[in-house]
Amino acid sequence: NAGVMQNPRHLVRRRGQEARLRCSPMKGHSHVYWYRQLPEEGLKFMVYLQKENIIDESGMPKERFSAEFPKEGPSILRIQQVVRGDSAAYFCASSPPFTRGRTYNEQFFGPGTRLTVL
Amino acid sequence: AQTVTQSQPEMSVQEAETVTLSCTYDTSENNYYLFWYKQPPSRQMILVIRQEAYKQQNATENRFSVNFQKAAKSFSLKISDSQLGDTAMYFCAFMIWGSGGSNYKLTFGKGTLLTVNP
Numbered sequence: 249n250a251g252v253m254q255n256p257r258h259l260v261r262r263r264g265q266e267a268r269l270r271c272s273p274m275k276g277h278s279h280v281y282w283y284r285q286l287p288e289e290g291l292k293f294m295v296y297l298q299k300e301n302i303i304d305e306s307g308m309p310k311e312r313f314s315a316e317f318p319k320e321g322p323s324i325l326r327i328q329q330v331v332r333g334d335s336a337a338y339f340c341a342s343s344p345p346f347t348r349g350r351t352y353n354e355q356f357f358g359p360g361t362r363l364t365v366l
Numbered sequence: 367a368q369t370v371t372q373s374q375p376e377m378s379v380q381e382a383e384t385v386t387l388s389c390t391y392d393t394s395e396n397n398y399y400l401f402w403y404k405q406p407p408s409r410q411m412i413l414v415i416r417q418e419a420y421k422q423q424n425a426t427e428n429r430f431s432v433n434f435q436k437a438a439k440s441f442s443l444k445i446s447d448s449q450l451g452d453t454a455m456y457f458c459a460f461m462i463w464g465s466g467g468s469n470y471k472l473t474f475g476k477g478t479l480l481t482v483n484p
Contacts, residue, residue: 281470290370290457290474291411304471339411343470352399352418352463355472357411 250275252342252358253322260364267327267334269361273342280323281355282315285337297323330365337362368393368460372475379448380483386433387443387478389458397463400434400441405477406454414456417441419463448482455479 253272261267273280278299283291284307294307297317308315312330317323327334341355369392379385391400402414417425417434424432429449433442445452458475 279470281472283472283474288476290459290476291472292474293471296470307471337409341411352461353470354413354416355470359408359410362409 252277252340252356254338254340254358254361256361257359258362258364260366261330262366263331264329267330267363267365269325269327269338269340269363271323271325271340271342271358273323273340274356276344277342277356278345279343279353280317281341281343282323282325283339283341285339285360287336291339294325327363330363332365335363335365368395368398368462368473370458370460370473370475372458372478374478375476376479376481378481378483379445381448381450383448384444384446385448385480387445387456387458387480389441389443389475391439391441391458391460393439393460395462399461399463400432401459401461401472402430402432402443403457403459403474404452404454405457406451411457415443445480450482450484453480453482 255270280297282294285291295315296304312328314326337360339360340358343353343355371390398419400417404412404414415427415430429446431444455477457477460473462469
């Protein structure tokens with residue numbers, strides 16, 4: 249059972265370009281979470297998605313950032329018109345569906361995408 | 367809002383010795399989970415150990431154990447018989463427990479870089 253896949257592992261963009269980060273969850277997982285790790289910081293929650301639905305995007309910057317998790321294919325984190333401050337490692341995690349009465353679902357992390365904005 | 371504080375940016379230990387990493391947190395919630403994650407140089411986030419706040423017994427996983435002091439809001443990680451492969455960044459994290467609410471959002475500390483010396 250393959251783990252969470254993220255690609256690319258490294259992405260270099262110039263200021264003003266767009267960045268697209270992809271995340272394929274583990275087989276059977278329908279929940280995806282994106283976290284951002286700025287230099288010298290811990291991971292910070294950005295967004296929680298289920299298939300075709302954004303459940304919680306409270307950690308997403310209001311502008312330039314968007315996320316989707318279509319019915320088919322990977323989840324995409326899209327950053328438009330990147331700036332130097334967007335340079336960070338972006339981690340995706342996935343979990344199986346919540347079941348009735350279950351209060352915890354382990355999140356399995358991918359290896360991250362390191363975005364560098366020149 | 368929850369906060370997680372790791373006051374030791376870096377630590378080192380000799381191989382085969384024991385080391386303790388500190389973590390404190392702040393929350394008004396009564397039910398929650400606490401975690402320690404390991405991030406080796408590969409940057410993959412790996413769950414080391416989990417503690418449910420309602421359990422008084424400290425969690426253990428092989429050489430890893432925690433000292434959970436709920437009243438003091440303290441959650442330290444002890445690594446016994448340290449091995450070279452334990453060299454990594456260690457993050458303490460918090461998640462609210464329970465159905466409904468933000469029982470999926472991990473809040474991380476800034477991390478402690480542990481180096482195990484031969």
